Amino acid sequence: MNKPVNPNNPLTLKERMQLDRQPMPECPAAERAHSFTEVNQGYDPQLANCEAMRCLSCAKPTCVVGCPVGVKVKDFIDLILAGDYLGAAAKIREDNVLPAITGRVCPQEDQCEGGCVVGRKKESIGIGNLERFVADYEQRTGAVGLPERAPRTGKRVAIIGSGPAGLSCAGDLVQRGHEVRVFEALHELGGVLAYGIPEFRLPRAVLHQELRNLEAMGVEFETNVVVGRTVTIDDLLGNEGYHAIFVATGAGLPQFMKIPGEDLNGVYSANEFLTRVNLMRAYRHPDYDQPVYDCRDQEVAVVGGGNTALDAARTALRMGARTVNLIYRRSAAEMPARKEEVRHAVDEGIHIMHLTNPVAYLGDERVRSVRAVKMALGEPDESGRRRPMPVEGSEFEVPASIVIVAVGTTANPLVQATTPGLATTKRNYIVADPKTLRTSREGVFAGGDIVTGGATVILAMGAGRKAAQSVHEWLTTGVWQMDPPAQITSTPAV
Amino acid sequence: MFPIVAAQELAKDIKRLTLFAPRIARRHQPGQFVIVRVHEHGERIPLTIADSDRESGHITIIVQTAGKTTALLNMLEPGDCLLDVVGPLGKPSEIERYGNAVVIGGGVGTAIAYPTARALHAADNHVTAIVGARTRDLLILESEMRAATDELLVMTDDGSYGEKGFVTDALRRLMAERRLDYVLAIGPVPMMKAVAEVTRPQAIHTFVSLNAIMVDGTGMCGGCRVSVNEGSQFACVDGPEFDAHRVDFDVLSRRNRQYRSLEAESMAAFHADPTPDLELMRAAGQLTREIGPHPARMRSVAR
Ligand SMILES: Cc1cc2nc3c(=O)[nH]c(=O)nc-3n(C[C@H](O)[C@H](O)[C@H](O)COP(=O)(O)OP(=O)(O)OC[C@H]3O[C@@H](n4cnc5c(N)ncnc54)[C@H](O)[C@@H]3O)c2cc1C
Ligand SMILES: Cc1cc2nc3c(=O)[nH]c(=O)nc-3n(C[C@H](O)[C@H](O)[C@H](O)COP(=O)(O)OP(=O)(O)OC[C@H]3O[C@@H](n4cnc5c(N)ncnc54)[C@H](O)[C@@H]3O)c2cc1C
Ligand code: SF4
Ligand code: SF4
Ligand code: FES
Helix, strand or coil: CCCCCCCCCCCCHHHHHHCCCCCCCECCHHHHCCCCCCCECCCCHHHHHHHHHCCCCCCCCHHHHHCCCCCCHHHHHHHHHCCCHHHHHHHHHCCCCCHHHHHHHCCHHHCHHHHCHHHHCCCCCCHHHHHHHHHHHHHHHCCCCCCCCCCCCCCEEEEECCCHHHHHHHHHHHHCCCEEEEECCCCCCCCHHHHCCCCCCCCHHHHHHHHHHHHHHCCEEECCCCECCCECHHHHHCCCCCCEEEECCCCCEECCCCCCCCCCECEEEHHHHHHHHHHCCHHHCCCCCCCCCCCCCCEEEEECCCHHHHHHHHHHHHCCCCEEEEECCCCHHHCCCCHHHHHHHHHHCCEEECCEEEEEEEECCEEEEEEEEEEEEEEECCCCCEEEEECCCCCEEEECCEEEECCCEECCCHHHHCCCCCCECCCCCECCCCCCCECCECCEEECCHHHHCCCCHHHHHHHHHHHHHHHHHHHHHCCCCCCCCCCCCCCCEC | CEEEEEEEEEECCEEEEEEECHHHHHHCCCCCEEEEECCCCCCCEEEEEEEEECCCCEEEEEEECCCHHHHHHCCCCCCCEECEEEEEECCCCCCCCCCEEEEEEECCHHHHHHHHHHHHHHCCCEEEEEEEECCHHHCCCHHHHHHHCCEEEEEECCCCCCEECCHHHHHHHHHHHCCCCEEEEECCHHHHHHHHHHHCCCCCCEEEECCCCCCCCCCCCCCCEEEECCEEEEHHHHCCEEEHHHECHHHHHHHHCCCHHHHHHHHHHHHHCCHHHHHHHHHCCCCCCCCCCCHHHHHHHHC
């Protein structure tokens, strides 16, 4: 037990277990609550080394199992200890092409860090923080070596959507020598990374660097193309001469609760609020033209408990809101948001109302308040979480002149509705074979949120890479065979 | 970038711009619109595609100054470029052989209604166009409308041209004369609401095109939601045309007022000094000609 298992780490296992997790340096809550600068400031080499020293270099690293794309965590930590930060970055890039992003936004506590053995006794290794450290180091030194591009194959692939799924698929395919063009409906690239996740969690510079890398590798981008409207899948496979398509359109359609008052002025979907602020820079009105309701000195209510709800709440706070109440129908333990974001939000002054659900929005011209009801947890539902039930007679009002609804999103149907023979689920997600991501249409693949429903950046990215592998096989073999239809519901058009 | 290949002033503060946008021209159907962002700091606004030509890859938009972005658009000339144009968005108009069709355009609504009027005519309907304007000088597309329909009735509020009165007066008269099978009304919300009330008793199939405030135009933000049949619909993907008898126009008017004060602020700043916007466009290579202080045009924009 006391013999060092890693030549780069002088500490015994026992000594390692005694070390505490290195906290991530943060911009102080009082300061950051009024600015869009990044909350987490990143490890420096010394902090990164101290944190890496805590790793037990397990023979069977369970952290790797916890990562949806199997990043070789132990190996990259090892390279950090050896002082080879670029090597560490390269090691991560074998499985994850956007480490500067995932290091910041992955729900690590449920994934790699959730699997880390140290977590049973103490706080787990700060894997996300270390991943971010090496990726930032790479960006700072500008030393990221772009992988070599295989000889041109003459095959053309169209990718629909520039979120993490589309981007990672594009990167892999261009490396294999295919011609790749990404079509994006909006005027900016990045999907949720651009319009959803705010600057204080993911600075745009980080995203832009990744986009430049892809461009340098030869990926072409065309913005302002809504597939299904500007062009169809059939046009792309026909006239435009593409040999394969990867649909990665995400799950961007906002849901509302269908309760009274949702059409009042000042009631936003989180998508609208975040798009106005992040994509259109409404927080800089009138220097930027897109307006958004002035949050200064207002009482804001946000409905929901996921990352989106927290991002909206913290954005409203940064835009000057006097109070922000987050209304969530389950209890703290069930909140799907990243734990770190919840902690940050509370530190900044967001008030979370657990076990509370809105039943109506009140107001005449503009929303004035939320009528809410207290909830109690009943029997577990299909998701395994206890189902919240309204407590009779517990209605009360939460004053709010701006309400932001973040109760989930669903599939955007434009591609499905305009692509004959493309099988979809009852809820209009695209059906794709889980192993190959092939859809019911020959030459068409799909992955990311448009297949799984709203999930995570790393899962979308993993899907993009899997699709790239599968597209490559199809382009090189020309054999389109579907596995027995495990989950294909409608008839495939062969 | 999307170059402007032609520009023509149709009336005071109303301009027709022809853009090179071949993908959009190829797929445009009557009733659809584009979303435009003029420059890097610009907002996204919807504008109907008034015409398109597959061969040349041109689309035409007709813009009436309503605030800052439309005022800026009205200053542009051939050779200038728009940064972003996306479309064609929205559901196309439902073109069928209805029989007696009436297409009503109020103000710049005439431009929005024009492509649908023409398509209805081509689909063998007897098409009557009723176009309304406050006064003669604001009337647009008269000859185009006349050529594209069987009959054209002009109404002005002040009687300076055509007949004095509202478009609903002409509509009532037509209803008394013959059976109408289809009505499309596009214009200011009060006008569309009035038309809906006129045709409701006879349950004439009546459509309106709703000018909700939009951002993305693809169903992603929900900002354009309108109240139809007591439920919520997204104007950009479920519309913009809806059954007039099921629309709650008061909700539409209310939601369209959301940003009044911020819009006024933008307009005032632009009017006081348009150079930051023009410089932004020049720096991005969107504007190559000399732009003077433009006193005349700015005055007309100012009102
Ligand atoms: C506010 C917010 C915060 C989040 N925070 C986190 C987090 O902290 N950690 C985490 O792991 N996950 C987070 N998520 C979830 C994560 O962002 C998504 O799961 C992920 O982005 C999905 O990737 P995707 O590539 O499938 O789709 P998206 O990122 O949604 O990208 C889809 C792209 O396709 C485009 N598109 C759609 N339709 C068309 C069309 N017809 N034609 C052309 N283009 C089209 C869209 O404009 C968009 O750019 C968050 C999500 C939101 C909304
Ligand atoms: C489907 C559709 C088609 C349209 N077609 C045309 C057309 O062909 N020609 C034309 O001149 N106008 C058209 N409009 C209206 C046009 O979009 C608005 O006049 C324009 O957005 C005003 O912007 P602004 O900055 O000039 O004025 P602002 O001062 O910003 O706004 C003036 C008024 O315009 C409306 N408006 C503001 N922003 C938006 C927005 N993002 N989306 C929609 N409405 C907004 C609001 O009611 C506002 O009070 C159309 C609108 C829709 C929804
Ligand atoms: S990709 Fe995400 S889950 Fe995987 S190791 Fe990195 S931070 Fe952890
Ligand atoms: S499980 Fe934890 S301690 Fe073990 S190798 Fe992974 S990160 Fe290191
Ligand atoms: S404009 Fe965003 S959903 Fe219609």
